[in-house]
């Protein structure tokens with residue numbers, strides 16, 4: 001599955017003190033002030049695109065989770081065979097165009113690197129344009 005050389009990354013599980021999105025913020029914008037959380041503008045909790053991240057307080061964090069939990073009820077795709085929604089496919093295409101790595105997008109959305117690769121090269125989901 002690594003034969004094409006794409007999708008290599010070994011960030012480790014995004015948990016603990018240095019989660020992937022905090023590391024991403026650190027690299028892009030510098031140190032995170034004590035007590036602040038790195039939150040997502042997009043609805044993907046493991047997304048690491050700096051442009052999708054912003055700083056907030058614990059209260060913001062809680063509000064954000066609540067809002068996203070309500071705003072994005074699982075739809076049919078969870079029950080069916082499809083692993084991704086059209087919105088996620090658009091997210092992959094636009095994030096990839098903005099410089100995201102395929103492996104990070106795969107991790108973010110919980111799919112295989114190959115699925116992301118097929119999407120960005122247009123082998124699958126061809127009817128869905130980038131956002």
Ligand SMILES: [Zn+2]
Nearest residue numbers: 042047049052
């Ligand atoms: Zn994102």
